[in-house]
Amino acid sequence: MNRQKFSGMKETFLQRRYGVRLGRRYVLTAASVVLLGVLGCSQVNGDKSALAQSPAPNSESVLPKKTANPDTKLVKANNKFGFKLFSEVLKNESSDKNIFLSPSSVAIALAMTYNGASGSTQQAMAKTLELQGMNLAEINSAYSDLKQLLENPNSDVRLNIANSLWANKNAKFQSDFIQKNKDYYKAQVTNLDFQDASAPNIINNWVKDNTQGKINKIVDNIDPNQMLFLINAIYFKGKWSNEFDKSQTATLPFNLASGQQKNHPMMSQDGDYRYQENAQFQAVSLPYGKDGKFSLYIFLPKQNSSLKSFYQTLNAENWEQWMTQFRKREGSIRLPRFKTDYEVTLNDALKALGMGEAFSNKANFSGIGKNLTISQVKHKTFVEVNEEGTEAAASTSVSIVATSAVQKPEPFKMIVDRPFFCAIRDNQTGSVLFMGSIMEPQ
Incomplete structure (x- = not known):
């Protein structure tokens, strides 16, 4: 290969290589300037647009399957x-x-x-x-x-x-x-x-x-x-992953802590659920969406117990243990709209x-x-x-x-007709997003 041809190839290689690098450097610098400009703009000027947030980054593009x-x-x-x-x-x-x-x-x-x-x-x-x-x-x-x-x-x-x-x-x-x-x-x-x-x-x-x-x-x-x-x-x-049929909703008694009853719309459903039961309570997980990433957890104290007694055992350590004890089981659930x-x-x-x-x-x-x-x-x-x-x-x-189980258990029946505890949990991370004590559904 003659020297002139080699020199031309070398020049083309360098232009291509460093031209690309230079172009990337300009793109990154421009993005940084825009970002700093957005971050620095925090003064209210009376225009509603001043309060508009920057578009949230698309988490799907950064973490397509959220595998982190x-x-x-x-x-x-x-x-x-x-x-x-x-x-x-x-x-x-x-x-x-x-x-x-x-x-x-x-x-x-x-x-x-x-x-x-x-x-x-x-x-x-x-x-x-x-x-x-x-x-x-x-x-x-x-x-x-x-x-x-x-x-x-x-x-x-x-x-x-x-x-x-x-x-x-x-x-x-x-x-x-x-x-x-x-x-x-x-x-x-x-x-x-x-x-x-x-x-x-x-x-x-x-x-x-x-x-x-x-x-x-x-x-x-x-x-x-x-x-x-x-x-x-x-x-x-x-x-819900499986929505409740509205035609199955009926007005039925809900027992208040005072001993009184109130008639209230109660939703009903049969199916396979993640469920657990012990001497103190029944608990069921009702998933949302196709993947069940989030669930509503309902904890219902047994008839011979109470929500007050349940709360004496409600802490992070017991919660973590309970989360491992849910098993797929066929059953029915009746839950108040609230x-x-x-x-x-x-x-x-x-x-x-x-x-x-x-x-x-x-x-x-x-x-x-x-x-x-x-x-x-x-x-x-x-x-x-x-x-x-x-x-x-x-x-x-x-x-x-x-300053100045091996044997399939009998289908369960869970009738949430008295005060109960509930929580919304992200099942992927384990984060408890919401929790509540429902004494009287409104």
């Missing part, structure tokens, strides 16, 4: 915290009231806040949230992965998780705190004039949009010392769980800004269960203020 493994430490921590929180809330509510929580929503909102906690305040929050043994980078990364695994844009089962930070435009915050919440929690960050009378409506509209109108308000008014709101919203809508909403301020419950310092003048949120404390953790939920499936929503607001 969840961080089991975080899932166990969240579930343990969730059952502790549920127990504390039960103590402060009347025994005949319906209770419905989203421990996942509360945990996420507090995890965003945790990014700004320091010293003994951080230690107290870690203990309450069961995050001991995990460093901040590990926690944030695990939450980022868990959000991707949980979110489900399926037509049969939909789960959306949204986060936001609403900052007083006159306050200064640590840029690292803001950036971590953007990066790991995909939080929308907006600077807002808290003295403007329309500010609460702007925040509430975001909550309304991200819960499909099921929760309309999380902020009633804004205190003069208010510096920051950290808000999580979760929306779930799932069709719809309820619930609202609770979690200050007292979180203080009882060891987070009191975070609500006091001794609070150390130096990672957010100077002289800050939590004034309120507010939680709202909605759930409706009917023949088609389940719709549920939750929002949590953290307000930051300035």
Whole structure:
């Protein structure tokens, strides 16, 4: 081969090779500039578009089959915290009231806040949230992965998780705190004039949009010392894998804890279910969608027991054990249609769980800004269960203020005609998204 021909081939090779590399570098740089531009645009200008979130990344393109493994430490921590929180809330509510929580929503909102906690305040929050043994980078990364695994844009089962930070435009915050919440929690960050009378409506509209109108308000008014709101919203809508036949729904008695009865629409169905039974309760898993990734778990105390007795055994350790004991079994289920909403301020419950310092003048949120404390953790939920499936929503607001068998068993029959416990669980990760005490179906 002559030298001229070799030289030409070499030049062509170099142009092709480094031209491609150069082109990729330009594409990556342009994408980074756009991303930074979006992240930096957080000032409210009165235009509704200023509140619009950047389109959520398509989790299917990144994780087509969602084969990534969840961080089991975080899932166990969240579930343990969730059952502790549920127990504390039960103590402060009347025994005949319906209770419905989203421990996942509360945990996420507090995890965003945790990014700004320091010293003994951080230690107290870690203990309450069961995050001991995990460093901040590990926690944030695990939450980022868990959000991707949980979110489900399926037509049969939909789960959306949204986060936001609403900052007083006159306050200064640590840029690292803001950036971590953007990066790991995909939080929308907006600077807002808290003295403007329309500010609460702007925040509430975001909550309304991200819960499909099921929760309309999380902020009633804004205190003069208010510096920051950290808000999580979760929306779930799932069709049963096997829908209940509406023609089988009949008005039948439901036995209240008081001993009285009320007539109520009861749905009925026969089939094969994941089921378990012991001396204390019957339990069944009712799956959503084609793949059964999510399920509604119903725990019904036996006639000679009670929901109060059941709650004495309801904790994360027993829950994990119970989850392994479900077996496929033929049977019938009768379940009330029900719809309820619930609202609770979690200050007292979180203080009882060891987070009191975070609500006091001794609070150390130096990672957010100077002289800050939590004034309120507010939680709202909605759930409706009917023949088609389940719709549920939750929002949590953290307000930051300035301090001043071998043999086939017989078919079971489970008639849920008395108070019961229920939970919506992601069966892939084990995350308990919602849990509730239904004393009287409405």
